Amino acid sequence: MPSQSNARIFVVGANHRSSTALLRDRLFMEESLLPQMFGRLRAGGLDQALILSTCDRTEIQGIHDSPESATDLVRNHFAAIGNVGYDELIDQSYALYDGAALRHVFAVASSLDSQIVGEPQVLGQVKAGHRLAAECGMIGPQLDRVMQSAYHAAKRVRSETDIVRRPVSIASAAAQICQDLHGDLAARAGLIVGLGDIGELIHEQLRTAGLQRVTLTAASSRAETVARRSGVHFVPFDALAGALADADIVVSAAGAGRHIISKMDAEDALKKRRRRPILFLDCGVPSDIAPEVEECDGAFRYSLDDLEQVALQGRSERQTAAAAAWQIVDDEVGSWYEGRADRDASPVIVELREKFTAAREKLLLDHPGVDAARATELLVNRLLDGPSRALRGMARQPDGDAAEVKRLEELVRRLFEDPSDGQDSEE
Secondary structure: OOOOOOOEEEEEEEEOOOOOHHHHHHHOOOHHHHHHHHHHHHHOOOOOEEEEEOOOEEEEEEEEOOHHHHHHHHHHHHHHHHOOOHHHHHHOOEEEEHHHHHHHHHHHHOOOOOOOOOOOHHHHHHHHHHHHHHHOOOOOHHHHHHHHHHHHHHHHHHHHOOOOOOOOOHHHHHHHHHHHHHOOHHHOEEEEEOOOHHHHHHHHHHHHOOOOEEEEEOOOOOHHHHHHHHOOEEOOHHHHHHHHHOOOEEEEOOOOOOOOEOHHHHHHHHHHOOOOOEEEEEOOOOOOEOHHHHHOOOEEEEEHHHHHHHHHHHHHHHHHHHHHHHHHHHHHHHHHHHHHHHHHHHHHHHHHHHHHHHHHHHHHHHOOOOOHHHHHHHHHHHHHHHHHHHHHHHHHOOOOOHHHHHHHHHHHHHHOOOOOOOOOOOO
């Protein structure tokens, strides 16, 4: 295992910016294959690493005394996995070390390095990779400390910026609008009209947001089969009017080429509901729902263009929030290095304190009853005796390095500078 002083952070991989989709497909590793990959890395001398393999990236984050040699090891394995030439892999991959690597790790956990900035599931992917690496014995104290700091950075980004709070896709925009109007979706009912892909995507997003009661209707012979496979209720298409009255949310993606929900249909449904509101999400091209529906009291209609505008606004706001998020990441990187410097210095400080305490106790034993002034004088002389003799001995060496002696003298001055500018300290 790398020593604390020599351990260095590295990241090597290929992501959506550095590589083609074809290469990422070749490098993708199923979770069941990761333990085998960890075994190969360990056999090559790398014993602290985690693997992230998603549609956006395949990369290894790790700790090693020689990150350059670890990078060669990883790239060789990547080339074998992807059946790709080493030079081609280098052209489409990246290798980061030390501060740049740490910043990257924090940015990935904070969803700043994704195709869609702020995508919430990225942090879950990182934590899953961390957990699997730990189960395979590939997480040592140094890498674990890095990951815990990355989670802290991600938590700050989520809580102190709006980067994950605005929808950036049509489906997420639809879910946000539904929640804004109806609140908790668990108590609401949804109606999906048609078998269009966008309707399915919105249904998935609404289910993730808590919608449980969903009915499907479509003018297709396979609609009932699709409903059964999706675990939703089915009603025949000719029962659409009655189904409208039971729905708090209507998602229409039939693509019928005509208005299949008219103003009169909406008005009749709202009367049966005693004006409890209905949100109509019209995703048909051309429209499935008559624009006049929004004139009904209690009806709220959003077209595909409306949803796209909400998503565009969300993407713009996320990009604005990204600047503040990157500042948080940079602050956390600085704090991490400050903390590491404190950790590295602590053993020396403890050793010095023990040495000085032992010298004080021995002096008091050698000179019982001595007054404070004399005790202080004796203690200063005793503490400075060893360093003084060492410095004089180095200066007297015939082949001594004068510049090295001068550097050590300057270091001693820095170590014993009084940070309080002469003020008394209680420590």
